[in-house]
Amino acid sequence: MSLFYLVAFLSILFSLLVIFTKNPVHSVLYLIATFFTFTIHYILLNAQFLAVVNFIVYMGAIMVLFLFVLMLMNLNKDTEPVKSNLIKIIGVIAGGALLVTLVGASKALQTSAVSAGPNSEIGLVENLGKVLFNEFLLPFELSSLLLLSALVGAILLARKDKKTQNG
């Protein structure tokens, strides 16, 4: 349990640092650290598959993408848009309303007995594969359509045309 609290504290700390650092590259690096703590959370929850996917996809692929975009965008202090007072006031009101809602909701909360999930070993890769290829076979196969469509579309949009026309 103490490990959970330590990791949870680190998660919150790193995500706060993401917001409060001035330098966008540092911000992304802290985001990577935040995702790493999430990976530890998944392992603590006995969800191996999610942990691995989170580690590879989020910490690896997506964060590299983020860094690339940041470097291409050339974020300097001069280009940062100045927010008008009206927007700041709107932000404060909206945030305050959200805070009131959250406080009200947390007052209505009550602790209940921990509801046992269908199977606590479900997060292991082996069990997940069994579920995926049994019960969820159809959506699993159909997601190939999604990937193929995105693939064809990405090539279609990225390729240079010989003949182009406006209008």
Place this chain on the structure above:
Amino acid sequence: MNSLIVVSILALVVLYLGLFKAKNALLPVSVLGLVAALVLAVCEWNSGAAPIFSGMMHFDNFAVAFTSLTVVSTILILLLSKQYFEKISENVAEYYTIILFALAGIIIMVSYHNLSMLFVGLEIMSVSLYILAGIKKRDFASNEASLKYFLMGAFSTGFLLFGIALLYGASHSFDLSVIAKYVTDHPEGLNPIFYAGIVLIMVGMCFKVGAAPFHFWVPDVYEGSPTLITTFMATVVKTAGFAAFLRLFSICFAPLSDFWMPTLLAITIITLFIGNITALFQDNFKRMLTYSSVSHAGYMLFAIVALGATSSNAIFVYTAAYSLASIIAFAVLILVKEQTGSENFDSFNGLGKKNPFLALVVTVSMLSFAGIPLTAGFIGKFFMFSSALQEYHIWLVVLAIINAIISIFYYFRVIVAMYFKDAERKELVSNGYFKLVLGASAIITVVLGVYPSLITDLF
């Protein structure tokens, strides 16, 4: 199920035809394949007794009806594509493929029986549409449409997914019948996160169907996309969105209507007024049609607000009428824009004298949009209003009638421009496919208006 397989394979076949440079075979193969899918879908009428593939999909009569409707609309739209895609670029086969992939996603969306299938179907459709919106690569409006649709769509999918996760947390299942059983088994003490899940799913679905206040992407995306793709979005995609929305709410959340109905009622009224009043001030015909599509989303929400036994029938009739009228309006817009280069109301001036046939079909379509008797649009509105009256939403119907009257004003601007304003113009030339689609859509619109019993007693 069979039609889903046929459409998926058809998309791959068309992709290969493009690889082997069989340009002339693309359209005939696509249309023949879709006709086969239509026949297979109709053959499954009354045979889908139980969900298949461990409860993933349920091809009941609701799914058959909406699959047929979306396939027919897609056939009509593809027939209009002769000579259209060639002007954009050489990659015509890929355009057909992506439209067919989107249709496969739509068939999943109207026949799902598990929330994971809803998500997969919705994503296949949406990802295909993000691409289709941006196929005019050198056109800034098209780029903007694609990017805006992608960002907004991804955002709304987040809402939907969070809602689905909360429903799973409360009911321990993605299966619609298990969730419905969970709702009926706990009449008093539903887990609070279940309610949050319903609200988030409602937000996500309203985003997808373009209901106010989640409609901000609609005008820019519809206006910026190539007109034929806009036609697809306004007809097939909208039909699928409402079918999925209705399916979820009628199977799972019907006993909880006291909780979500007031919210949806407010959304409906806002949608009606924003759509109609903004459409009133448009000078651009295409932009007027996009706002009118927002307002029609409001009428279609009636079926969900007044959820009852007639809801699926009402939404089927309404979407059929609306799809046919939209196909006519957008098809004529394509022709007019080709000649005059403009999409304003003024470019329709004098059409009545030079092209009496085109003017006639546009008149039929506008009358159907406005809900004038003897057109399919009237039958659609009649069904919507009567199902709302059955649930005693009298004020809603009064507001909707006020809106219908407002809408008559802007739809008649087109008719006035065509018949009563003169302009020097040449006759519009259209190929045989256009005449076929326009004539067929107009005839079906009138026939449904005169003999509504052809499709009103389906369910």
